[in-house]
Amino acid sequence: xxxxxxxxxxxxxxxxxxxxxxxxxxxxxRYNPFLFSEIYHQRYVNNIYFDSPGLSSYNDNIxxxxxxxxxxxxxxxxxxxxxxxxxxxxxxxxxxxxSKKSFPLQTFNLNDNTMFNDIQQLFxxxxxxxxxxxxxxxxxxxxxxxxxxxxxxxxxxxxTVDTNLVFYNFSFQxxxxxxxxxxxxxxxxxxxxxxxxxxxxxxxxxHFPFRMTKMSKxxxxxxxxFL
Numbered sequence: 237x238x239x240x241x242x243x244x245x246x247x248x249x250x251x252x253x254x255x256x257x258x259x260x261x262x263x264x265x266r267y268n269p270f271l272f273s274e275i276y277h278q279r280y281v282n283n284i285y286f287d288s289p290g291l292s293s294y295n296d297n298i299x300x301x302x303x304x305x306x307x308x309x310x311x312x313x314x315x316x317x318x319x320x321x322x323x324x325x326x327x328x329x330x331x332x333x334x335s336k337k338s339f340p341l342q343t344f345n346l347n348d349n350t351m352f353n354d355i356q357q358l359f360x361x362x363x364x365x366x367x368x369x370x371x372x373x374x375x376x377x378x379x380x381x382x383x384x385x386x387x388x389x390x391x392x393x394x395x396t397v398d399t400n401l402v403f404y405n406f407s408f409q410x411x412x413x414x415x416x417x418x419x420x421x422x423x424x425x426x427x428x429x430x431x432x433x434x435x436x437x438x439x440x441x442x443h444f445p446f447r448m449t450k451m452s453k454x455x456x457x458x459x460x461x462f463l
Contacts, residue, residue: 241337241338243335243336243337243338244335244430245330245333245334245335245431246333246334246335246428246429246430246431247332247333247427247428247429247430247431247433247434247437248334248426248427248428249426249427249428249437249441249448250424250425250426250448250449250450250451251424251425251426251427251444251446251447251448251449252422252423252424252449252451253422253423253424253425253446254422254423256423256446257421257423258384258397258399258423261397261423261425262384262397264443264444264445265386265395265397265425267443268388268440268443268444269439269443270388270389270390270393270439270440271388271389272386272387272388272389272393272395273386273387273389274384274385274386275385275386275387276385278382278383278384279312279313279382279383280312280313280314280315280380280381280382280383281310281312281380281381281382281383281398282310282311282312282313282315282378282379282380283308283309283310283378283379283380283453284308284309284355284375284377284378284406285306285307285308285375285376285377285378285379285454285457286307286308286309286373286374286375286376287307287373287374287376287458288372288373288374289372289374291376291458293305293306293307293373293454294454294455294458297452297454297455298455302329302330302331303328303329303330303331304328304329305326305327305328305329306326306327306329306454307324307325307326307327307373308324308325308327308454309322309323309324309325309341309355310322310323310325311323315346315378315380316346316347317345317346317347318343318344318345319343319344319345319346320343321340321343322340322341322342322343322344323338323339323340323341324338324339324340324341324359324362324364325337325338325339326339333431339362339364339365340362341358341359341362341364342358342361342362344358352374352375352406355375375406376406376458377403377404377405377406377454377457377458377461378403378404378406379401379402379403379404379453379454379457380400380401380402381398381399381400381401381402381424381453382398382399382400383396383397383398384396384397385397388440392429392430392433392436393427393428393429393433393437393440394427394428394429395425395426395427395428396425396426396428397423397424397425398423398424398425398426398453399421399422399423399424401418401419401422401424401453401456402416402417402418402419403416403417403419403456403457403460403461404416404461405461405462416461417457417460417461419456419460424451424453425444425446427440427441
């Protein structure tokens with residue numbers, strides 16, 4: 237069985253920013269009194285999102301169920317070709333906090349000939365737990381975005397800033413490069429922290445000139461690609 241890495245529950249506050257550029261958003265972050273500085277290098281984040289044929293993950297999010305799950309494969313940098321160090325992630329949401337279990341996958345190839353059967357074989361080769369099969373999920377769409385990372389001086393708060401968000405249709409069988417959606421110049425900011433830091437989180441967000449938003453990249457992709 238593949239080794240898993242389960243991260244503890246944390247808060248994720250999301251902000252959809254439509255009127256400011258990435259440079260303006262980065263400046264606002266740097267002037268925050270919690271003294272955020274950039275960590276890691278800017279990189280592309282890629283995901284294959286899974287759902288049931290009846291779109292249960294999508295519907296649970298729209299309805300607002302407090303306990304729900306989301307399944308995806310994540311990797312970094314190149315979108316297509318040989319995919320190194322992919323990770324299967326099962327995200328769980330309980331009320332306002334979320335956690336995820338991570339399972340390393342074998343290297344695989346992703347191109348316009350990749351089929352659902354290839355993904356099933358990838359799970360088999362990587363010794364993924366049988367729970368995935370019981371969830372009856374199939375690949376629905378691919379998304380990609382460019383991400384910047386920041387951390388507060390006390391290391392209690394992290395911020396990710398996402399731009400250049402693009403979606404591709406996986407259509408249960410194979411990838412459609414023709415059916416895609418570009419999210420434009422919008423910026424998505426997420427503030428992430430442990431539950432014991434929630435009392436002072438408002439002191440961070442009070443210095444943001446934009447409002448918190450209930451949003452999901454997966455929901456955006458489904459609505460733009462399929463609905």
